Amino acid sequence: MTVTEFTNPSLLAPVISNIWDVPQSWKLETYKQHGGYEGLSKAWHYGDGELTEVVKASGLRGRGGAGFPTGLKWSFLPPADGGPRYLVVNADESEPGTCKDIPALLANPHALIEGMAICLRAIGGHHGFVYLRGETVHVYRRLMAAVREAYEAGLIGKGLGPNGDYDIDITVHAGAGAYICGEETALLDSLEGRRGQPRLKPPFPAAKGYLARPTVVNNVETISSVPGIIKNGADWFAKMGTEKSKGHGLFSLSGHVKNPGQYEAPFGITLRELLDMAGGIREGHELKFWTPGGSSTAILGPEALDVPLGYEEVMEAGSMLATRALQIFDETTSVVRVVRAWTDFYQHESCGKCTPCREGTFWMRAVMHRLEAGKGLPTDIDMLYEIAGNIAGRSFCALGDASAVPIQSGINLFREEFEQGLTTPAWELFPYEKSALFSEVGVS
Incomplete structure (x- = not known):
């Protein structure tokens, strides 16, 4: 395995965040002053399928979590049949601890817009959607303003490309704040106006996605990485990272x-x-x-x-x-308290479509609250581990798996601390004020 030498300053230079500290970094003028839309300008001169091959060669993998090869995902779309093909960008960033796409959109929205235009050109599509987490109203407004700037500058819209025969439209859609809509098929159902619940796969979105048409679904960071690849070349990107995790x-x-x-x-x-x-x-x-x-x-x-x-x-x-x-x-943190909070989240966000996730998260939450309060039963820890095992791999989508993982790993690493929950409340073992990051947090 070859790992990048981090003492090389040139390889530590930021790419997506390179202009975050520049005044008004979100403006089109600022983005273009720093090489923005040069990748799109080059993309118009590629032939059919060539852009996808460049992304494949770069080794770019999906930045939304699964790490699936991006170029390969684009290539899964069936041959053109004269009907529409879509790009949907997943910006429904909702998982506890995950906070990269929202800052990226706030500080540099044009990287996403340029990446979307390149992707649509690559797959032969003309309409892209950004499904944004609805609570982030400030990001929604900034992204809408950036899209408007791109339209007014003629970077997207009608009559694009060297021959003036290509159209690209981008729609920004604000969701209603459901975590389940981060799952790509639930996102597509929500985008179509239905309740956000995961679909049975296959068929996969590449074959039947938005409005039952071929659709690429990618994360914000994934698409925002594309302009740099097209501008600087696949080899530039592939030189960064490890053997299998490039860039x-x-x-x-x-x-x-x-x-x-x-x-x-x-x-x-x-x-x-x-x-x-x-x-x-x-x-x-x-x-x-x-x-x-x-x-x-x-x-x-x-x-x-x-x-x-x-x-x-x-x-x-x-x-x-x-x-x-x-x-x-x-060391001031209670593992039981942290896992309990995560379990609360997953139970609340379960869409309820499948029994293992709907019922399992409910019972895990109940047991975790008992353990946190020091009122656990002698059988609770083994039962909790078993419930998590019955959810993992058996739920309709990955939300069930997500809820089971922290519980099982927490017990594996810190079983003794879970056992203390049979007799002693977590707030006595690990007082709130000890782990608090702000002095305003008091004892409750």
């Missing part, structure tokens, strides 16, 4: 770190290196556990500090890289 990505550090935030770096960087950039764990404390990809990924301990953050490497360590939402917890 750069946004790593979101939150929790007990001195400087939480977004850190853009090549794949293969380690948590130890990211913590150095973030100033380390807060003063006087030490790392207890962390998640590499948000609340739906297995908890890891300090022994995994030097695991290269690539898809395969993190999986070998027993977790998933997913959305690179690195939640950092020090």
